[in-house]
Amino acid sequence: MQPDDIVRLRHMLDASNDAIEFTAGQSRRSLDADRMRTLSIVKCIEIIGEAANHVSPTAQKSCPDIPWSDVIAMRHRLIHGYYDVDPDIVWDTVQEDLPPLMASIKKVLSEQR
16 A cells, blocks of 8 residues: 555544544534534544545555445535535444444554555
8 A cells, every 4th residue: 555545544543632622522413503512523534535535545445344436425425415404414423434444454554565
């Protein structure tokens, strides 16, 4: 794996950690009451997708546990559909999708040492 791919994977992991931290101790309804928190979480998900989009095709193929197209598509949806972001989907992404994504990234990174 190329050094740039490793950097991008670390960016994905860092942004995932941030999103999970921003939801710690919160409920789904707290997103409705805290626009700054919501925008911060959306930005984290955008960063994850942008970093994923810059991981080389070769590296993506070597990491089949990471749902590359889904991650990148989510970023595109948030960027291009910024006017119609569903907080339920954002919440579910952080709660349900990011923990297994993080586990997959950690596994790949540990194999690169």
